[in-house]
Amino acid sequence: MNPTKEFDIIVWGASGFTGRLVAAYLFKQYGTQGDLKWAMAGRNQEKLTAVRAEVADSSVPIVVADSNDEASLKAMILRTKVVCTTVGPYVTYGSKLVAACITYGAHYCDLAGEVQWMRQMIDKHHEEAQANGVKIVHTCGFDSIPSDMGVYFTQKEALAQKGQRAKRIRMRVAGMRGGLSGGTYASLSKVLEEAMQDKEIYKVLVNPYGLNPTDKQEGGDHPDLQKVIFDPTSKSWIGPFIMAGINTKVVRRSNALSGYAYGNDFRYDEATMSGKGFKGRMKGIMSALPLILMTAKQGSILKRVANRMFPKPGEGPTKDQRENGFYSLRFYATLEDGSTALGKVTGDKDPGYGSTSKMLGEAAVCLAKDSLPEISGILTPSTAMGDALLDRLEKHAGLTFSFK
Structure with missing residues (x-):
């Protein structure tokens, strides 16, 4: 993964209901003047600007891209280490984005719970993602x-x-x-x-x-x-x-x-x-x-x-x-x-929303910033991020883990 990319994270779908919650969480938790470089992205500049005014401020960059245009996706993905997407159903809106992340070298996390689509992504892209050193991580919300x-x-x-x-x-x-x-x-x-x-x-x-x-x-x-x-x-x-x-x-x-x-x-x-x-x-x-x-x-x-x-x-x-x-x-x-x-x-x-937005946000930060297991492909949260994610969930996302 190219360490010199402009952004650590791009939140794709930031003008949607869940996307704006993720953006609000990242702004509150990490701001824009610290170590984490992130941007809000979607298809509509006007909507993104309006949502940014509600959940953050003008210091958060906006990226406009078209999910149906590979050249547009390529330009966006080449600017970031991680794409964090809330745009579903993923069977409709996720396939081209996953393929582009693997091709152009960005890790990826989402809220997908669509088992049949996840199976398709595994069959189509697991080996290619392994070869390219890319982590594709579905189910980064309450499921699962x-x-x-x-x-x-x-x-x-x-x-x-x-x-x-x-x-x-x-x-x-x-x-x-x-x-x-x-x-x-x-x-x-x-x-x-x-x-x-x-x-x-x-x-x-x-x-x-x-x-x-x-x-x-x-x-x-x-x-x-x-x-x-x-x-x-x-x-x-x-x-x-x-x-x-x-x-x-x-x-x-x-x-x-x-x-x-x-x-x-x-x-x-x-x-x-x-x-x-x-x-x-x-x-x-x-x-x-x-x-x-x-x-x-x-x-x-x-x-x-x-x-x-x-x-x-x-x-x-x-x-x-x-x-x-x-x-x-x-x-x-x-x-x-x-x-x-x-x-x-x-x-x-x-x-569904309050906890999920924090979990997805921390998964994205984890993929962008932490030292992670040497495994690539179509992964799960635990295999992709392990102890690093566990630590972030407890410190920042409001989860507690106990054992007796």
């Missing part, structure tokens, strides 16, 4: 940094404190406040819509190892939980977690890319805790409702209800809702000797 880094941290502490790895980890969402973002709903709906029309995409979605290297797609994990059951591990009723279909595949890819650091027999799953007794069971059933609505067929009554219920792209929680949101995740680990341990990850803002 807390899950991926939570497992990474739990395994690291299990080895350090217990002298053995965890052969199985069950992640349970213990608490969460904050609405689903419109962009996340649009992306998930797009994934499910395409899966209903394309058997190959469907196979990727239902395969627990669908993001693993093609020769490493076997293991003991089953498809993600789709019903409400009582979980002896957490002593609670549990139901489906809407992000599990993305997070679990990312964690398994991390294991494969790390040379099976968690073990060839490592197993992982995710679910949402809903409490004990009859009340807990009913709460679990209600928590499964968004997933039912989201998977409804296009044009159906249920889908029309979902489209009215969920926010549209660019919509999301208010500032107060973002500030007062939180999440708490528990990582129930079974170690090699059968003993147990518990990892915890908490976030201090709503998951």
